[in-house]
Amino acid sequence: MLPRQFLPPVNRSMKVLDKSVFQKTVPLSAARIFDVRRTGEIRKICRPDALHLPKIDVLQWDPDQEKYKGRKVMILKPEVKHDDLSTVSEATRRLVEEKAIELIPYDLKLNYDHWGYDDIIAAVLPDTLTEIPTSFAQAGHLAHLNLRAEVSEYRHLIGSIILSKNPQLSTVVNKLEDVGTGSVFRTFPMEVIAGEPNTVVEVKESNCIFRFDFAKGFNPGEAISDVMCGVGPFALPAAKKGCIVYANDLNPESITSLRENIKINKVNPWINPYNIDGRAFIRHSIQDLYAKHRSGNPLAIPPRPPRSPLSSKPPIPQVPKLVPYPITFAHFVMNLPASAVEFIDAFIGSYNFLSTQEERDEMKKHMPTIHVHTFHREQPGSEEEARAKEDVVGEVSKYLEHKMEVDQVDVYEVRRVAPNKVMYCASFKLPVEVAFREVEEREAWRMPxxxxxxxxxxxxxxxxxxxxxxxxxxxxxxxxxxxxxx
Ligand SMILES: C[S@@+](CC[C@H](N)C(=O)[O-])C[C@H]1O[C@@H](n2cnc3c(N)ncnc32)[C@H](O)[C@@H]1O
Missing domain, CATH: 1.20.5 (Single alpha-helices involved in coiled-coils or other helix-helix interfaces)
Incomplete structure (x- = not known):
């Protein structure tokens, strides 16, 4: 915490960030250094009397540049009085007597940039608040806040201050309501409170780039189905976040590694690993999750063992965390760019197993979002590149056996993998018409x-x-x- 006289001016009526309000002059003293060549040496000697504050350089240009051109002064602590040598240390006094320095009055000018987030926020929010919002989670360029209702009216101001104090950020979002356990099926509503309304973030982890739309990200309590999970780069973080994950890969080696990774990352109860073909998995996982949901028995997460069994404190009663199984998956992730799009035929009639109209009507409110990776061949700047999105939507329509409109599918470029080959991710809500279409069960959808x-x-x-x-x-x-x- 800064000493009082260095705190920013208080302005509790501010609702929109106005940096010009944060100007302040603090009257101090400074040591004028006559010989520029002795600056380093004098700085060391006068150190006990110097002002040490973050973001303020102790050496400043001499305020009288006409007479002392190119020379600097050293700013001194508030206790030092330029006209009273008894307020400085013995070493500094000797330098004054030697005429190596002279003590002068100095006006330290402070502005918005000199203060950190905590100081500015404390100067603008009501001092009656029980807690000042100081923390945020970061994903790429985006900061994510979960502001309490009592500061809601200041959210844009808080967002702007965070943005201005963190140059690596360009978007600040606030979660609008607590997801809790009652609203486990939905992506949580959020509001962009400062910066660009761009929620597609890129996160670098283990030398890989992960791009996803934060607003449509995985949320605690949701169920996620990773159809081609590999060793679990999506499944494991989703489980860590508190999602119920069904993870599948055809390669037994991948599933052996996934099981290992589940143990290492201690996400055991959250993930159901499978080692079957993607199409059969899609159909089986939908039915299996629904059966668990209907059973009414939640997923029980065992409590963590107490940190130290030797602790003298009485043990806190440990109860398992109960997570209700959602009615269906919020997301299907299909990352096999060479052919994943062909697997989406497995969604045709995938909810037909529901026998009553009541069950079907309820399920229609919860159709999952499917994220499918696919390659597209195109030369940069060519007509094919301009048509890429339509082509990808065309592929999705072909395998869903249902015409999708361009505005029903979000298509974004993941990366260019070769000069004429781009990887895209297409995300779309499963159309009710496809999910409930009456079809003959196909051989490829059957579980071996x-x-x-x-x-x-x-x-x-x-x-x-x-x-x-x-x-x-x-x-x-x-x-x-x-x-x-x-
Ligand atoms: C590009 S890797 C992606 C792995 C993981 N999702 C990731 O992002 O790292 C594709 C995965 O699809 C799996 N795969 C290939 N054919 C499959 C099939 N018919 N059903 C399920 N998985 C399959 C492969 O074994 C491989 O692990």
Whole structure:
């Protein structure tokens, strides 16, 4: 905290940032250095009397530049009086007597740039607040705040101050309401309170660039389905954020690594790993999540073990965190740019398993957003480049077997992977008409028998008992199919 006389002027009526208000002159004393060549040496000797404040250089140009051109003065602490040598240290007094320096009055001029965020915010917000908003989360160029209702009327001012004090930022958003557990299916509403209304951010992690729309990002309590998850670069951070994740990859090696990564990152209960074809996974995961939702049993996250078992404090009762299973996925992520778009046929009729009209009507309110990566061949500046978005939307329409309009699909460039090849990500809400279309089940959508058996076995308790129960069930299914004629 700065000493009082160095604090910025208080202006509690400000609603829009006005930097010109923050001008202040603090009367101090300074040591005029006669010989420029001795500046370094004198600075060291006078150090105990010098003013040490962040953002203020102790050496300033001499205010009398006409007479002392190119010379500097050293600003001294407020306790030092230029006309009273008893207020300085012995060493400084000796320099005065030697005529190496002279003590003069000095007006230190402060402006907006001299103060940090905390000092400015304390000067403009009501002093009756219980807590001053000081922290924000950052993603790329975007700062994300969760302001309390009591400072809501100052949100634009707070946003502008954050922006001006953090040159790496260009957008500040505020979460409009707490997501809590009651609103687990929606992306949280947010408002841009300062800067450009651009919420598409780029984050660099482990030498990779991740680009995503922050406003449409994953939110705690949502369910996410990562259809081609690899070793989990999307699935793991989403689980860390408190999302229920279904993660699948056809490559068994990737899933072995994913399981390892789940352990290392301690996100075990949040992620369901699968090792099947993407199409079968899409259809299975939708039904599996819905069954869990209908069961009414939430996901139970075990409490963390107490930090130190040797602690003398009485243990706090540990209760598991209960997370309700959403009715369906908020997002499907499909990052296999060479062919992921072809997999979206698996969404056709994917919600047909719902038998009652009531269930279907409820589900229609929660259609997932699908994010699919795809390549497009184009020369920069060519006609193909101009048509890229329409072409990508055309591909999406082709595999959905449903005409999508250009404004129904967000298409953004992920990166140019070769001079004539660009990776795009197309994001769109699954149309209700596609989700509930009556279609024959296609061979590619079916879950292979071994995978089906493994899932059933797990659901029936796992281990050899699970296998036994699963085979026993299969036996009765066959008997039932044959009309109980063996
Ligand atoms: C480009 S990598 C992306 C991995 C991960 N999503 C990421 O962002 O790093 C594509 C992944 O798709 C997987 N894959 C390929 N064919 C698949 C299929 N038919 N079903 C599911 N996954 C598949 C590959 O094994 C590979 O891990």
């Amino acid at each position: 028998e071994p995978a089906m058996r493994e899932i059933e076995c797990k659901a029936l308790g796992g281990g050899w008992l699970g296998w036994l129960r699963s085979w026993w069930l299969s036996f009765w299914r066959i008997v039932w199919k044959r009309g109980f004629k063996i």
